[in-house]
Amino acid sequence: MRTLKYSILTLIGIVHLIPFYILLGMALKPTEDTSSKWIFPTNMTMDNFVNAWNQAHLSQALINNVIITGSSVVLIVLIGALASYPLSRFQTKWNQFIYLLCISCMIVPALTILVPLYSMIVDMGGINTYWAAILTQVTFQLPLTIFLFTGFISSVPRELDEAGSIDGCNKFMIFFRIILPLLKPITATVIILTGLNVWNDYQFSIFLLQKVSVQTIPVALSQFISQFQNQISWVAAGCVIGMLPVTILYLFLQKYFIRGLADGAVKG
Amino acid sequence: MKKKMWGSSTILNVMYVPALLFFAVFIFYPFIEGIRISFTNWDGYSQQFSYVGFEKYINMLTDKNTWTTMSNTVIYGFGSTLLQNVLGLAYALFLDQQLRAKGLVRTIVYLPVIISSLIMGYIWYFFFQFDGGAINDIMALFGAQPVDWLANGPRAVGIITFVNTFQFMGVAMTIYVAGLQSIPKDYYEAASIDGANWWSQFKNITLPLLMPAITINVVLNIIGGLKLFDVIVAMTNGGPGYASSSLSTMMYNLYFARQDAGYAAALGNFMFLFIAIVSITSLILLKRKEVKI
Amino acid sequence: MRKKWLSISCLTLAVVTALTACGSNGEGDKSSNTADGKADKNVTLTVSTNVVGEQATVLQDIANKFMTDNPTIKVEFSAPGKDYENTMKVKMASKDMPDVFATHGWSKNRYGEYLADLSGEAWAADLDPSIKSSVTDESGKLYVLPMDQDKSGPVYNIDLLKEYGLEVPKTYDEFLAAAEVIKTKSDGKVVAIHIGGADAWPIGQWFDFMATPMLISAEQNSAQALLDGTFDWTKFDELPQMFKDFYDKGYFNKDILTSKYSDSAKAFAEGKAVFGFYGPYFIEEAKNINPNLNAGLMPIPSIQANDTPTFAGGEKTTWGVWKDSKNIEAAKKFVAYYAQAENTSAVAKSNQLPPGLSSVKIDAGELTTYYEKYKDTPVLPFFDRVYLPNGMWDVLCKNGQDILAGGIDARQYSENMKKEFERLSANK
Numbered sequence: 001m002r003t004l005k006y007s008i009l010t011l012i013g014i015v016h017l018i019p020f021y022i023l024l025g026m027a028l029k030p031t032e033d034t035s036s037k038w039i040f041p042t043n044m045t046m047d048n049f050v051n052a053w054n055q056a057h058l059s060q061a062l063i064n065n066v067i068i069t070g071s072s073v074v075l076i077v078l079i080g081a082l083a084s085y086p087l088s089r090f091q092t093k094w095n096q097f098i099y100l101l102c103i104s105c106m107i108v109p110a111l112t113i114l115v116p117l118y119s120m121i122v123d124m125g126g127i128n129t130y131w132a133a134i135l136t137q138v139t140f141q142l143p144l145t146i147f148l149f150t151g152f153i154s155s156v157p158r159e160l161d162e163a164g165s166i167d168g169c170n171k172f173m174i175f176f177r178i179i180l181p182l183l184k185p186i187t188a189t190v191i192i193l194t195g196l197n198v199w200n201d202y203q204f205s206i207f208l209l210q211k212v213s214v215q216t217i218p219v220a221l222s223q224f225i226s227q228f229q230n231q232i233s234w235v236a237a238g239c240v241i242g243m244l245p246v247t248i249l250y251l252f253l254q255k256y257f258i259r260g261l262a263d264g265a266v267k268g
Numbered sequence: 269m270k271k272k273m274w275g276s277s278t279i280l281n282v283m284y285v286p287a288l289l290f291f292a293v294f295i296f297y298p299f300i301e302g303i304r305i306s307f308t309n310w311d312g313y314s315q316q317f318s319y320v321g322f323e324k325y326i327n328m329l330t331d332k333n334t335w336t337t338m339s340n341t342v343i344y345g346f347g348s349t350l351l352q353n354v355l356g357l358a359y360a361l362f363l364d365q366q367l368r369a370k371g372l373v374r375t376i377v378y379l380p381v382i383i384s385s386l387i388m389g390y391i392w393y394f395f396f397q398f399d400g401g402a403i404n405d406i407m408a409l410f411g412a413q414p415v416d417w418l419a420n421g422p423r424a425v426g427i428i429t430f431v432n433t434f435q436f437m438g439v440a441m442t443i444y445v446a447g448l449q450s451i452p453k454d455y456y457e458a459a460s461i462d463g464a465n466w467w468s469q470f471k472n473i474t475l476p477l478l479m480p481a482i483t484i485n486v487v488l489n490i491i492g493g494l495k496l497f498d499v500i501v502a503m504t505n506g507g508p509g510y511a512s513s514s515l516s517t518m519m520y521n522l523y524f525a526r527q528d529a530g531y532a533a534a535l536g537n538f539m540f541l542f543i544a545i546v547s548i549t550s551l552i553l554l555k556r557k558e559v560k561i
Numbered sequence: 562m563r564k565k566w567l568s569i570s571c572l573t574l575a576v577v578t579a580l581t582a583c584g585s586n587g588e589g590d591k592s593s594n595t596a597d598g599k600a601d602k603n604v605t606l607t608v609s610t611n612v613v614g615e616q617a618t619v620l621q622d623i624a625n626k627f628m629t630d631n632p633t634i635k636v637e638f639s640a641p642g643k644d645y646e647n648t649m650k651v652k653m654a655s656k657d658m659p660d661v662f663a664t665h666g667w668s669k670n671r672y673g674e675y676l677a678d679l680s681g682e683a684w685a686a687d688l689d690p691s692i693k694s695s696v697t698d699e700s701g702k703l704y705v706l707p708m709d710q711d712k713s714g715p716v717y718n719i720d721l722l723k724e725y726g727l728e729v730p731k732t733y734d735e736f737l738a739a740a741e742v743i744k745t746k747s748d749g750k751v752v753a754i755h756i757g758g759a760d761a762w763p764i765g766q767w768f769d770f771m772a773t774p775m776l777i778s779a780e781q782n783s784a785q786a787l788l789d790g791t792f793d794w795t796k797f798d799e800l801p802q803m804f805k806d807f808y809d810k811g812y813f814n815k816d817i818l819t820s821k822y823s824d825s826a827k828a829f830a831e832g833k834a835v836f837g838f839y840g841p842y843f844i845e846e847a848k849n850i851n852p853n854l855n856a857g858l859m860p861i862p863s864i865q866a867n868d869t870p871t872f873a874g875g876e877k878t879t880w881g882v883w884k885d886s887k888n889i890e891a892a893k894k895f896v897a898y899y900a901q902a903e904n905t906s907a908v909a910k911s912n913q914l915p916p917g918l919s920s921v922k923i924d925a926g927e928l929t930t931y932y933e934k935y936k937d938t939p940v941l942p943f944f945d946r947v948y949l950p951n952g953m954w955d956v957l958c959k960n961g962q963d964i965l966a967g968g969i970d971a972r973q974y975s976e977n978m979k980k981e982f983e984r985l986s987a988n989k
Contacts, residue, residue, distance in 0.1 A: 005367060012359070013373045016434075019380060019391045022402065026394075031849055034827055037394050037402045083284035090280065098284060100548060105295050106491055107543045111519050112536030115312070115529070116301030117294060119655040127657065139294035142287055144488075151484065171280050193439070200384035202498075207651055210609070210639045218384060223642040226613040227762060228842045230823040232390065239387045246382050254375065311952065311985075313653040314674065398816030399824060399833075418759070418819040421966070505759055508818040509963035521959075524647045527952035527985070 026236035048237035056220035056238055057212050062245070064209070065216045067130055069198045072137040076194050077187055079138065080145030085175050088150035089161070099150065106143035110203050118207055128211045136204050141194040148193070152186040153179060188256030192249075199246055217242040305533040312529035324534040333510040334535070337518045340425050341539075344432065344514055345494035345546070351433040352489050353482065356440025361474075363441070364448045374445065378438035385435060389502025392431045393418075396503070421511025424504050428512060431499050436492065440485045447481030448474070483554040487547055494543045515539040604888045605635045606895055609659040611645035612878065615845075619911040620878075627898045634891050658883040660892040666711075666876055666943065668696055668704040670951045677884040679703045682893060684900035687920040691940060695875045705879035706896050707917030709909035712858075712932060712940055713840035713873040715770070719855045721751065721835045729857075733774070733803075733864045740812040743835055753812040755834035757822040764817075764961035765945075765954050767838045768800065770861050770873060772944040775800050779865035787948040790986055794979040801964050801974035808965050818965055830854055840873075841913045841928055858931040860938045874940035876917070878908055950985035953978070 022037050027048050029041040052058060087099045117136070118127075126132025156179060164174040202218040209215050221238040224231035306324055310317035328334050359377060363370045380388060395402040396417040404414040418424045451474065459469050497516040500506055506513030506521065513521070515535060523532035610620060617640045624636045639659070641648050646665075652658050653675055664672045679685060680703035688696075688703075692710040697703050717729065725746050730736040740753035757763045776783045776796070786792040807813060814820060814828065826843065828834045830851035837843045844856045860870035880899055882892045899905060902921050909916035913925045915932055925932055945954055960977050963969045969977070 005362075005365070008362065009367055009369065009373055012362075013369075013376050016376045016380070019383075019388065019434075022391050022394060023383070023387075026391075032851065034400070034831065034850060036400065036405045038405060079286045079290070083287035086280040086283050090278075092278075095281065098288070102287065102291070103487075103548065103551065104540075104544050105291050107495070107540055107547065108295055108299055109495065109516060109519060109536045109539055111516075111523055112302035112305075112533050112540070113295065113298035115305075115651055115654045116298035118651050119657075120293075120298065122655045122657040135290070136294060139290045142290060146287065147487070148484070151480065172283075175280075175283070196382060202384065202386065206641060206644050207648055210641060210648065211607075211637055212639070218386075219641070222644060223613050223617075223640050226611065226642040226645070227760075227822070228839075229614045229846060230826075231614070232823065235387070235390075239383065243382055247379070250378070250382065251375065254371075313650040313671070315656075393821075396819075397824070398819055399814070399828070416816045416819055419816065419966070504819070505761060507759060507761065507959070507962045508966035509959055509968050511966060511968070521955065524650060525952075525955035526981070 023236055023240065026233050027240050029233060031231075031233055048233045049241065051231075052221070052224070052234040052238035052241065055234070056217075056223065057215070058217065058220060058238060058241055060213065061215050061217045061220040062241075064130075064214055065199060065242070066245070068133050068137065068216060069195055071130070071134045072141065072198045073191050073195045075134070075138045076141045076145050077190055080142055080149050080190065081180060081183055081187075082175075083142070084146050084149030084153055085179060087146065088153040089158075099146075102143050102146045104143075105139075106147070110140075114204075114207065121208065126208075128209060128214050130214060133205065133208050133214070133216075136208060137198045137201060140204070141197055144197075145190050145194055148186060148190055149183070152183065156182055185256050188253045192253055195249070196246060199242075302533050303537060305529055306537055308530045310529045311527040312523055312532070313527075317530075320530065324528075324530040325538075327531055328534050328538060333513075333518065336421075336510050337513045337515055340512060341494055341496075341514045341516075343425050344429055344496045345490055345543075347426075347429040348432045348436075348493040348496070349486055349489040351429065352437045352440045353485055355433065356437045356485065357444050357478075359437070359441045360444030360448055364445060374441070377441055380435045381438050383435075385432075385498035386502050388435050389431065389499040392427075392434075392499075393503050396427055418504050418512075419508065421508065424512040428496070428500055428503055429493075431503065432493065432496055435499070436489070440489065443481050443485055444478065447478045451477045479554065479558040483551065483558065486554060487551050490547050490550060491543060494539075494546065515542075603633050603635065604891045605637055606661060606888055606891055607637045607639070607659040608661045608895070609639045609641070609645070609649070610663040611640075611642075611665045612663065613640050613642050616878070616908075616911045619907055623899060623904045623907065624895075627895060630898075631891075631894065634895070636895065656885065658885070660883055660886040660888050661880050661895055662883070664705050664876065664879045664881050666946055667951065668876060668879060668881055669698060670946065672881060673698075673704060675883055675885075676704045677882040677886070677889060677893075679706065679882065679893070679896065682706075682897055682900070684897060684918065687900070687918040689915075689917055689919045691874070692876065692917045695942060695946075696879070705876065705881040706900055707876045708878045708880070708899055708905045709912050709914040710917045711840065711873065711875050711877040711943070712915060713770075713943075714858055714860045714870075715754075716829075716837045716839065716841065716843050716856050716858050718829065718832060718835050719857050721832055725835075729859045730862050731870055733771075733862050736862045737807075737812075739835075740807070740810070744811060749811065751832065752814045752828075752834050754807075754836045754838055755814045755820070755825045755828040756817050756838065757820045757825040758817040758962055758965070759819050760822045761955070761958035761962065763822055763825060763839065765958035766840075767804065768957045768961060769944050770838055771803065771864070772800060772948075773871055773873060773941050774861055774864040774868060775803075777944065777948070778863065778871045778939070778941055779868040781865070784948065790983075794975045794982075795972075797975040797978060798971045800971075801960070802971040804961060805964050805971065818962060826850060829856075841925075844928075845913065858928055858935075860935055870938060872935065872938055872940045873943045875942050875946055877914060878912055879917075950982065952985045953981055956981045 025037060025040055028044045030043065030045045030047065033041065033043070083102070087095055121127060121132045124132065160178050161174050164178045169177055200218060202222070205216050205219045206222060209219055217238065221235050224234045307319055307321060308317040309320045363374055398404060398414055398416040403417065407414060417427060455473050456469060459473060464472070495516055496514050497520070500512060500514055500517050504512045506517040510518065519532045519535045519539065522528045522535065608624065610617060612620060621638055624638055628634065628636055649662065658675055668676065680697070680701055684706065685703055689710065692707045696705050696707050722729070725742055727739045727742060730739050743751055743753050756767060776787070783792055783796060808817065814834065825834070825837060825839070826846040827850055829837050829843065830847035841858055844854070847856065848854050860872050863870050880896045882889060882896060886892050899908065900918060905916050905918050905921045906924060909921065910924050910926060913928045915923045915925060923929060923932060945957065956978055960969065960974045964971065964974050
């Protein structure tokens with residue numbers, strides 16, 4: 001029985017690693033090598049990494065990614081947590097409507113709003129700036145954040161708020177002193193989920209960030225694929241580079257991540 | 269008594285004002301503009317257009333591609349929701365046992381989420397490719413004829429649903445693992461003493477107490493699946509013809525390639541309405557089933 | 562503990578805000594410093610191109626040289642790759658165009674209303690007569706600087722053609738005969754044409770090539786009917802039927818619906834396909850995989866009786882100037898720099914195409930011999946650019962996929978063409 005379980009465990013591990021094996025193989029094979037995707041490169045080369053790094057200005061792109069993702073995540077967490085408190089604690093008809101309004105923002109198709117949004121950002125002078133990219137990202141990650149935070153807060157016993165109000169805290173102080181510190185675990189979850197979305201965002205970034213000096217990794221890599229030319233192995237290499245920082249962050253936040261969900265959100 | 273204490277909590281509503289401001293500027297305003305576009309024959313880039321009333325909505329309803337696309341979208345949405353939840357829960361149950369290296373395996377199952385879906389789509393395209401695809405390579409080892417996996421519309425839809433599931437089941441699994449950990453162990457102990465078998469424990473304890481996790485997963489997966497875009501673009505580009513397109517890819521195609529921005533906007537509004545109804549209904553229904561401990 | 566966490570989050574916020582602020586401040590400082598330092602007004606030109614890879618490097622190098630020669634002008638180069646057209650459409654809608662941009666074949670029909678007239682430029686006099694009509698209109702407005710001119714036709718693998726004892730086919734019947742020979746002699750291992758149909762546009766390319774001999778180049782043609790909108794679309798049925806028949810006979814790659822352009826390049830490079838219905842650029846892409854590939858360029862075979870083969874032509878690498886650009890003088894200067902003989906020549910060479918200016922000598926590398934050999938072959942404009950309204954391309958492609966997948970027949974193909982043709986023409 002134990003052996004069976006461990007064989008299943010190994011099998012799951014291997015199956016889920018296959019795409020990464022293929023990705024790594026692509027990144028390490030020279031362009032001329034068209035052998036089967038299963039064969040690990042015999043004449044391994046770092047050329048794809050070097051080319052991707054230089055041609056796509058990935059050092060700059062990494063910095064841009066960190067700035068945009070970092071700032072967005074901070075704002076997402078702050079604004080999201082703030083908004084979720086009244087929405088989950090005081091479920092009046094009006095607030096329930098606001099809650100559903102927030103959820104439906106998750107559903108709006110990006111393309112229907114793309115052109116009006118872009119024109120507006122042009123008028124605000126925000127094309128090729130960090131702030132416009134950050135504000136856009138924050139907006140589109142907030143619904144998910146509110147969805148997760150409200151679920152979590154409703155699992156925090158109301159007695160805590162009441163105890164706080166007896167201690168003489170006003171309503172805002174209750175949030176900052178009592179609720180906010182309890183949100184730590186779910187915050188790890190929000191950081192991972194929304195941070196990844198922002199880190200990998202392409203659909204808005206390709207339009208908002210066109211200058212090399214502000215480009216993020218997905219935008220920078222898109223120049224390797226055009227109608228008539230493909231440098232898919234460079235894209236693969238760039239993708240591996242782009243994955244590393246988030247993987248490390250994930251490993252770091254992982255223990256909070258599972259706890260975050262265990263502690264609250266899923267208790268409803 | 270309680271009412272009085274929380275009487276004037278309306279003041280706290282100011283806490284969601286910043287979020288609403290963001291939505292108002294970056295979503296509501298452009299969204300209303302989008303509704304306006306759906307009543308025009310705009311080509312998506314020039315400065316001229318005229319209002320055509322409901323023509324684009326009528327186009328949408330009479331276009332046979334809309335219905336292929338619609339049924340594909342439903343399969344993407346519900347298919348991947350079902351698969352992600354069943355597999356995610358199965359994995360979570362399996363990885364909740366006392367096993368060494370289960371943390372590592374959980375991480376591995378979660379890893380695909382980190383890659384952008386577009387790249388994930390490209391990687392899987394290399395699996396299902398006809399000439400030199402990873403799967404056909406293996407079939408050739410056994411002397412089987414190569415199959416052009418993605419050429420057949422319904423099969424391509426199935427494959428894309430699978431790829432989407434593969435990529436995002438890690439999220440579902442993680443949420444279920446967290447849910448399982450929050451169930452007090454003594455519930456199971458009591459049940460064992462009563463002689464309940466695994467299945468009745470699962471049915472009577474695990475499942476009801478997992479309802480909040482199920483709500484989160486189902487709602488997120490339905491929205492994600494019904495909006496599916498990147499994987500389709502990378503694998504089939506919605507083809508052959510419109511055989512594997514989703515509402516998102518069809519809209520993109522109409523907007524940029526066909527230069528029918530009015531039609532694209534009409535389809536987008538329809539898609540918004542459809543997903544909103546489906547996901548909010550499931551949210552409300554599932555919330556009702558949640559039991560409080 | 563509680564406090565610590567709060568302070569950490571505040572700190573992160575502060576650091577990040579500081580970082581962002583620094584980022585934008587840094588840039589602001591740079592431009593204002595230089596502005597103060599020099600008497601001349603500094604300008605920054607935004608330049609955008611659809612071209613990527615080797616060709617983009619050539620364009621970028623010239624831009625760098627330009628900046629050295631004109632220290633007061635800074636050039637911001639962007640090459641978004643496959644999403645170039647989409648980003649440009651969004652930019653047009655928002656009237657926020659780059660100062661200088663590439664028009665990839667659509668200077669008049671799509672970008673026309675956003676382009677400044679360049680006919681007053683010194684280089685305008687050197688415009689090659691064969692490209693002139695593609696980039697100017699009746700009023701004499703010159704839309705762009707064409708650095709090269711497309712001369713497109715199918716490409717073929719010279720060694721394979723020799724191996725099968727075949728000549729370059731001149732008519733479609735000869736082409737079909739050649740395809741049959743290839744199929745039998747290679748035992749189905751090598752296909753006549755490889756098309757990466759999953760990308761859709763390669764299918765459109767086939768239709769775009771073949772529509773010219775079918776409808777335009779022969780003495781009895783439908784050119785005028787298409788232009789004035791009186792075309793009888795049942796005449797179009799034959800074209801999708803030809804496409805379908807070619808597929809049914811097994812002359813295309815079997816996975817035409819699921820393979821991509823990159824797969825075409827791979828198949829052509831590895832000698833698994835004899836012809837490529839793309840253009841000269843296809844040879845280069847294949848050579849990245851197999852540098853020893855021996856490939857040539859041929860004109861599009863004729864279809865109608867008494868007709869001759871033709872090339873498809875028009876603009877390829879161009880620079881246009883946004884008419885509302887705030888730096889219009891600098892932008893024109895930038896464009897004029899590319900019109901210098903050595904620069905135009907370098908750009909045309911990187912595309913292996915004839916230059917767009919008659920003052921520049923042709924140097925298309927290995928393909929020069931083909932341009933010399935076929936110098937009397939007529940060059941007709943790409944079918945869709947002249948005879949179809951802008952936006953029809955996708956209809957060609959998607960219906961092409963559909964007919965192979967069995968979703969529609971040739972008649973419905975033409976019907977769908979007609980419907981979209983009328984919608985898009987009405988919009989104009």
